[in-house]
Amino acid sequence: MTKLFLIAGEPSGDRLGAALMVGLNDLAPQIAIEGVGGSAMEEQGLQSLFPMEVLSVMGLAEVLPRLPDLLRRRDQAVAAIVAARPDALVTIDSPDFCLRVAARVREALPDLRIIHYVAPSVWAWRSGRAAKMARHVDHVLALLPFEPPFMEAAGMSCDFVGHPVVAEPRADANEIAAFQVRAEGDIALVLPGSRRGEISRLGPVFGEAVEALPKGSRIVVPTVPHLKEAVRDLVRTWPYDPIVVTDPSEKRAAFGAAKAALAASGTVSLELAANDTPMVIAYDMNWLSWQIISRMMRIDTATLVNLVAGAKVVPEFLGPNCRPAPVGAAFARLMSVPSERERQHAALASTMDALGRGGEAPGLRAARSILAQLAK
Numbered sequence: 001m002t003k004l005f006l007i008a009g010e011p012s013g014d015r016l017g018a019a020l021m022v023g024l025n026d027l028a029p030q031i032a033i034e035g036v037g038g039s040a041m042e043e044q045g046l047q048s049l050f051p052m053e054v055l056s057v058m059g060l061a062e063v064l065p066r067l068p069d070l071l072r073r074r075d076q077a078v079a080a081i082v083a084a085r086p087d088a089l090v091t092i093d094s095p096d097f098c099l100r101v102a103a104r105v106r107e108a109l110p111d112l113r114i115i116h117y118v119a120p121s122v123w124a125w126r127s128g129r130a131a132k133m134a135r136h137v138d139h140v141l142a143l144l145p146f147e148p149p150f151m152e153a154a155g156m157s158c159d160f161v162g163h164p165v166v167a168e169p170r171a172d173a174n175e176i177a178a179f180q181v182r183a184e185g186d187i188a189l190v191l192p193g194s195r196r197g198e199i200s201r202l203g204p205v206f207g208e209a210v211e212a213l214p215k216g217s218r219i220v221v222p223t224v225p226h227l228k229e230a231v232r233d234l235v236r237t238w239p240y241d242p243i244v245v246t247d248p249s250e251k252r253a254a255f256g257a258a259k260a261a262l263a264a265s266g267t268v269s270l271e272l273a274a275n276d277t278p279m280v281i282a283y284d285m286n287w288l289s290w291q292i293i294s295r296m297m298r299i300d301t302a303t304l305v306n307l308v309a310g311a312k313v314v315p316e317f318l319g320p321n322c323r324p325a326p327v328g329a330a331f332a333r334l335m336s337v338p339s340e341r342e343r344q345h346a347a348l349a350s351t352m353d354a355l356g357r358g359g360e361a362p363g364l365r366a367a368r369s370i371l372a373q374l375a376k
Contacts, residue, residue: 001030001031001032002028002030002031002032002087002374003031003032003033003034003084003085003086003087004024004031004032004033004034004035004086004087004088004089004090004370005033005034005035005080005081005084005086005088005089005090006020006021006033006034006035006036006037006041006046006090006091006092007035007036007037007077007089007090007091007092007094007097007098007101008035008036008037008038008041008052008092008093008094009036009052009055009092009093009094009097009098010052010055010093010094011038011040012093013092013093013094013117013118014037014038014039014040014041014052015040015164016092016093016117016118016164016362016363016366017035017037017040017041017046017092017117018037018040018041018043018044018363019164019167019361019362019363019366020090020092020117020363020366020367020370021033021041021044021045021046021363022044022363022364023361023363023364023365023366023367023368024367024370024371025044026364026367027364027367027368027371028367028371033045033046034046034047034049034080034084034086035048035049035090036048036049036050036052036055036077037052038052038053049076049077049080050073050076054069054070054073055070055073055094055097070097073097074097074100074101074104075104077101078101078104078105078108081101081105081109081112082105082108082109085109086112087113087374088112088113088114088115088370088373088374089101089102089105089112089113089114089115090115090116090117090370091114091115091116091117091137092116092117092118093117093118095116095120095129095133098116099116099133099136099137102114102116102136102137103135103136105136106135106136113138113139113373113374114136114137114138114139115137115138115139115140115141115370115373116133116137116139116140116141117140117141117366118141118142118143119140119141119142119143119144119147119148119150119151119158120133122150122154127150130150130151130153130154130156131154131155133154133156134154134155134156137156138156138157138373139156139157139158139159139369139373140156140157140158140159141158141159141161141366141369141370142158142159142160142161143160143161143162143163143164143355143362144160144163144304144307144308144355145160145308145354145355146307146308147160148160157373159365159369161356161362161365161366161369162355162356162359162360162361162362162365163270163355163356163362164362164363165267165270165271165273165274165352165355166274166352166355166356166357166361166362167361167362167363168271168274169252170252170255170256170274170275171249171252171253171255171256171257175249175252175253175256176253176256176257177257178253179250179253179254179256179257180257182243183218183220183243183257184218185216185217185218185240186214186216186217186218186259186335187217187218187220187254187257187258187259188210188213188217188218188219188220188240188258188259188260188261188262188331188335189220189221189222189254189255189258189260189261189262189263189272189277190206190210190219190220190221190235190242190261190262190263191221191222191261191262191263191264191268192206192221192231192234192264193264193266194223194224194227194264194266194268196227196230198264199227199230199231199234201284202264202282202283202284202322203231203234205282205284205322205323205324205327206262206282206327207234207235207237207238208324208328209262209282209324209325209327209328209331210238210239210240210262210328210331211239211324211328212325212328212329212331212332213239213240213328213331213332213335214332214335214336217240217335218240218241218243219235219238219239219240219241219242219243220242220243220244220245220254220258221235221242221243221244221245222244222245222246222250222251222254222255223244223245223246224246225246228244228246231244232244255271255272255274255275255277256275256277258275258277259277259278259335259341260277260278260279260280260331260334260335260341261277261278261279261280262279262280262282262327262331263279263280263281263282264281264282264283265281265282265283265302265303265316265318266283266304267304269281269303269304269305269314270304270305270351270355272305272348273305273348273351273352274352274357276345276348276349277348278314278334278340278341278344278345278348279305279314279334279344280314280315280316280317280327280330280331280334281302281303281314281315281316281317281318282316282317282318282322282327283302283316283317283318283319283322284318284319284322301316302316302318303316304351305347305348305351306347308350308351308354308355309347309348309350309351309354311347313343313344313347314344314347315330315334317330
């Protein structure tokens with residue numbers, strides 16, 4: 001029986017892994033799957049080797065005290081893979097953990113096919129990561145259409161399988177209309193990040209920026225449940241009586257009902273594009289981090305919509321430019337000038353098409369790519 005070993009280390013990877021498992025079950029239900037994953041993969045039948053949550057650690061200060069346990073989990077995963085002797089190992093995102101596991105497995109099982117799902121962003125910075133990864137990875141599943149050549153140049157095969165955002169559920173017309181009634185105004189989405197550090201740094205900037213919004217605006221701030229109270233405290237003094245939403249269906253409705261958005265840089269720009277919501281992107285970090293990262297960047301825009309569309313249609317304010325006055329002016333203009341919003345709509349649509357909208361679901365495409373590798 002064909003056997004795969006899958007490893008996901010964080011919620012985004014868990015969702016990718018679950019969609020992949022759905023695709024594999026459709027195409028080859030006889031395949032046995034072992035590995036590490038979260039609740040989404042467990043719903044598809046995975047019995048996780050250990051709780052995925054123990055791997056979901058970000059930041060040097062957070063990782064250091066957990067390092068002994070992380071190393072133990074790495075060794076536990078390697079031992080399980082070697083014992084299982086699968087036909088392929090599929091590591092999903094979380095490169096700090098997954099690629100260390102892959103390197104150890106390569107030493108123990110040099111002929112095992114190793115596949116990594118989510119190409120590193122070597123097109124943006126640290127291009128040497130691809131060559132390093134190629135030492136123990138055979139094949140890559142890429143989310144962005146321009147990534148395969150970078151992986152192939154480093155010596156790995158690579159298939160673009162589409163971004164999961166194109167398959168995520170969207171609110172229907174009734175849900176959108178109901179949310180618009182609740183908002184009682186032109187909805188201005190504000191998304192200051194999904195981590196406490198981002199919210200504490202960007203929140204005050206965004207709070208001053210929204211002072212420039214036109215009358216009749218209604219600010220809506222989608223967030224995750226564990227940050228709900230922190231976000232409520234943040235927006236308490238903001239104008240236009242902000243609505244904080246955490247329920248997934250409400251968040252989908254807010255995305256669909258919004259006139260425009262102000263968001264932190266990241267994959268949220270693709271979520272907004274999927275809902276045809278024009279946006280302004282802003283992001284800042286501490287001075288030293290900006291000095292280092294800005295010198296390492298190989299691109300002139302950090303917004304994924306701009307990168308995929310191949311044009312700077314989304315205004316962005318990064319690092320020293322992330323200041324309330326220019327951010328607020330751009331957001332207010334987007335909310336009040338129809339031509340500014342129209343200028344983005346075509347790029348948002350082309351971005352979604354380029355990411356695989358209208359084709360097979362990314363999980364199914366990923367499953368096809370893996371099965372093709374097993375057939376070689």
